[in-house]
Amino acid sequence: xxxxxxxxxxxxxxxxxRKPSLGDRLAEQIPRxxxxxxxxxxxxxxxxxxxxxxxxxxxxxxILPSYGFIGLQNYERLFGNERWTVAITNLAIYGVLFVVxxxxxxxxxxxxxxxxIRAEGFLRTVYLYPMALSFIVTGxxxxxxxxxxxxxxxxxxxxxxxxxxFDWLVNSDMSIYTIVIAAVWQSxxxxxxxxxxxxxxxxxSIIKAAQIDGASRITIYTRIIIPSLRPVFxxxxxxxxxxxxxxxxxxxxxxxxxxxxxxxxxxxxxxQFSFTRGQMGVGAAxxxxxxMGVMAILIPYxxxxxRVKKDDR
Amino acid sequence: xxxxxxxxxxxxxxxxxxxxxxxxxxVLHWWTSGGEAAAIAVLRDMVEDEGxxxxxxxxxxxxxxxxxxxxxxxxxxGNPPASAQIKGLEIQEWxxxxxxxxxxxxxxxxxxxxxxxxxxxxxxxxxxxxxxxxVNVHRVNWMWxxxxxxxxxxxxxxxTLDELWEVADQLQAAGYTPIAHGGQAWQDxxxxxxxxxxxxxxxLFSRAFVDHDEDALTSDAMKEAFTHLRRxxxxxxxxAPGRDWDxxxxxxxxxxxxxxxxxxxxxxxFTAAGLTAGEDYLCVAFPxxxxxxxxxxxxxxxxxxxxxxxxxxxxxxxxxVLSTEFQETFNQNKGSIPVRLDHDxxxxxxxxxxxxxxxxxTSQAGEGLVPxxxxxxxxxxxxxxxxxxxxxxxxxxxxxTEDQAVSRLxxxxxxAQ
Numbered sequence: 001x002x003x004x005x006x007x008x009x010x011x012x013x014x015x016x017x018r019k020p021s022l023g024d025r026l027a028e029q030i031p032r033x034x035x036x037x038x039x040x041x042x043x044x045x046x047x048x049x050x051x052x053x054x055x056x057x058x059x060x061x062x063i064l065p066s067y068g069f070i071g072l073q074n075y076e077r078l079f080g081n082e083r084w085t086v087a088i089t090n091l092a093i094y095g096v097l098f099v100v101x102x103x104x105x106x107x108x109x110x111x112x113x114x115x116x117i118r119a120e121g122f123l124r125t126v127y128l129y130p131m132a133l134s135f136i137v138t139g140x141x142x143x144x145x146x147x148x149x150x151x152x153x154x155x156x157x158x159x160x161x162x163x164x165x166f167d168w169l170v171n172s173d174m175s176i177y178t179i180v181i182a183a184v185w186q187s188x189x190x191x192x193x194x195x196x197x198x199x200x201x202x203x204x205s206i207i208k209a210a211q212i213d214g215a216s217r218i219t220i221y222t223r224i225i226i227p228s229l230r231p232v233f234x235x236x237x238x239x240x241x242x243x244x245x246x247x248x249x250x251x252x253x254x255x256x257x258x259x260x261x262x263x264x265x266x267x268x269x270x271x272q273f274s275f276t277r278g279q280m281g282v283g284a285a286x287x288x289x290x291x292m293g294v295m296a297i298l299i300p301y302x303x304x305x306x307r308v309k310k311d312d313r
Numbered sequence: 314x315x316x317x318x319x320x321x322x323x324x325x326x327x328x329x330x331x332x333x334x335x336x337x338x339x340v341l342h343w344w345t346s347g348g349e350a351a352a353i354a355v356l357r358d359m360v361e362d363e364g365x366x367x368x369x370x371x372x373x374x375x376x377x378x379x380x381x382x383x384x385x386x387x388x389x390x391g392n393p394p395a396s397a398q399i400k401g402l403e404i405q406e407w408x409x410x411x412x413x414x415x416x417x418x419x420x421x422x423x424x425x426x427x428x429x430x431x432x433x434x435x436x437x438x439x440x441x442x443x444x445x446x447x448v449n450v451h452r453v454n455w456m457w458x459x460x461x462x463x464x465x466x467x468x469x470x471x472x473t474l475d476e477l478w479e480v481a482d483q484l485q486a487a488g489y490t491p492i493a494h495g496g497q498a499w500q501d502x503x504x505x506x507x508x509x510x511x512x513x514x515x516x517l518f519s520r521a522f523v524d525h526d527e528d529a530l531t532s533d534a535m536k537e538a539f540t541h542l543r544r545x546x547x548x549x550x551x552x553a554p555g556r557d558w559d560x561x562x563x564x565x566x567x568x569x570x571x572x573x574x575x576x577x578x579x580x581x582x583f584t585a586a587g588l589t590a591g592e593d594y595l596c597v598a599f600p601x602x603x604x605x606x607x608x609x610x611x612x613x614x615x616x617x618x619x620x621x622x623x624x625x626x627x628x629x630x631x632x633x634v635l636s637t638e639f640q641e642t643f644n645q646n647k648g649s650i651p652v653r654l655d656h657d658x659x660x661x662x663x664x665x666x667x668x669x670x671x672x673x674x675t676s677q678a679g680e681g682l683v684p685x686x687x688x689x690x691x692x693x694x695x696x697x698x699x700x701x702x703x704x705x706x707x708x709x710x711x712x713x714t715e716d717q718a719v720s721r722l723x724x725x726x727x728x729a730q
Contacts, residue, residue: 063694064388147552149551150552169555172709256555258497276378276698278403279695279698
């Protein structure tokens with residue numbers, strides 16, 4: 001907002017001293033000039049489109065946007081739709097399990113790697129590597145692994161365990177958990193890297209002091225090190241939860257939302273209703289609900305961040 | 314809906330091959346796979362022979378979803394292509410938005426009403442005027458079978474629903490996967506609509522899926538169709554959920570499975586495997602639907618053009634699409650049948666000939682020819698999606714009863730309208 005309005009104050013003070021050359025004035029404006037296209041793009045293509053989506057969610061849009069105001073009807077339809085209920089329940093299950101398991105595995109791996117072991121660099125890369133794959137690749141690979149007729153189930157059966165069953169992928173009640181498995185596999189290495197950085201930042205002298213006081217290793221971790229990782233937990237949770245809410249490609253590649261729509265997620269729901277089912281209004285309403293979900297996580301985070309900065313002053 | 318009068322004049326001019334104006338016609342489609350691309354290339358050549366320019370605008374992927382997304386963006390920006398591959402009730406939706414151009418003058422000059430079945434023509438018309446041109450006809454209610462598998466199980470292809478379950482039992486006893494199925498919403502819905510046609514007949518089918526009559530949607534025949542659909546799950550293999558339809562067809566080709574329920578696009582897979590219709594594979598009407606025809610018609614809808622030369626090119630293309638030459642080549646490549654009732658079928662294979670016989674018979678008798686719900690011919694995309702959801706939820710659930718299914722079907726359809 002302030003970028004577009006020139007601030008007269010400093011110019012006046014400068015003028016008192018000497019008349020600024022054209023070059024000086026240009027130099028003064030350059031940071032603003034450089035920033036303004038990005039700002040404009042961000043304002044139009046992020047906030048502008050958010051606003052447009054909000055408007056559409058109150059409109060009677062079907063296959064194309066239209067602007068007949070119909071109040072909250074789209075939201076009523078959305079929450080009257082059984083599939084949406086399934087999608088948000090799935091998101092809750094998936095989101096909570098994904099975040100908790102990723103944190104647990106990430107922390108455990110980080111602590112184990114932090115024991116000054118040999119070949120740490122190599123192992124770190126091994127755990128971090130899944131991060132380099134796209135969710136589509138992860139989804140496709142796990143689809144084959146989890147498919148009962150070609151994957152793990154068949155492999156174990158061929159080893160001689162005839163009664164072995166692992167058919168979560170094709171079981172309506174369990175399919176959402178297969179997405180958790182694949183997502184955890186992909187993201188826990190990243191969380192490990194975050195924690196590892198945090199662990200390296202813990203002051204050695206505190207740990208030494210605790211050791212002198214006779215604290216056991218477990219006590220040192222549970223009472224000193226892990227509590228001091230609080231900021232890392234915080235940023236990891238924020239990052240993981242927004243990955244969870246936006247999840248689309250992984251579910252689409254792994255289960256396609258199926259069997260039936262048992263592993264549907266809000267993002268898939270939004271895409272289908274907006275773009276393939278000619279119900280753009282309902283799709284926009286679901287997008288707004290998702291945005292509100294993200295904000296419910298982000299606003300407390302931003303609030304606490306800003307407060308910390310004020311304290312620093 | 315008002316159409317531009319100037320367009321009518323241009324369209325008449327377009328039917329005359331001697332016209333001098335050279336226009337451009339841009340066609341948005343998703344006929345991108347081998348045979349389909351070759352088929353549409355024929356149309357391009359024919360349009361170019363008439364002196365017009367053809368701009369190919371093919372968007373692959375997502376069974377047309379991607380293409381539709383692009384089309385919406387172009388339409389919103391006020392620059393739609395001359396023609397787009399739009400079918401079924403979507404033509405009406407685009408007509409409601411005021412984007413489509415009338416083809417009545419071409420239709421009158423070429424006499425479309427004489428050789429197009431009324432059932433198909435009505436889908437192509439918006440507000441009584443032709444706005445789209447049909448390209449081909451797919452029959453959805455087909456059953457594909459591997460004769461060797463049937464023989465080794467000591468059965469023949471079933472023709473009634475009772476026989477179907479007997480055959481399925483026999484095939485299972487002989488160690489085969491009786492039914493090759495891909496557990497995707499549209500495949501579940503395709504199978505379901507076949508059962509509805511078998512249990513309720515064409516009359517109930519239309520009342521339920523075209524008129525969305527609540528009594529029809531909750532009728533006993535509908536419940537019976539759900540019961541049959543549930544029964545399928547006993548005869549499919551564990552790997553079915555999420556499987557693509559061509560993978561299921563491959564199971565029949567390899568002799569792992571006995572039968573598959575799929576429209577006649579499956580023929581392309583058999584042909585690609587070098588098999589001959591009637592010898593290496595059988596095409597039989599879905600059990601209990603012999604003499605009925607669920608149609609799935611691909612079409613090109615025409616968008617209003619500002620430039621008169623382009624209008625002319627558009628009209629020329631519309632006329633060429635229904636020419637015998639194009640209908641012959643396109644449908645040979647695509648596995649479907651020509652939409653012209655007067656087409657000579659002697660060069661087509663056994664399945665296409667059988668399909669054409671039923672098509673002609675049902676459209677002349679005025680009954681038995683119904684639009685496919687699962688392929689967007691009978692309902693808007695939103696109602697179709699709502700039906701998909703209920704059908705696939707029922708198919709994948711073990712606890713939902715038939716009564717619950719029909720009541721949910723009725724309320725979902727009501728909510729989506």
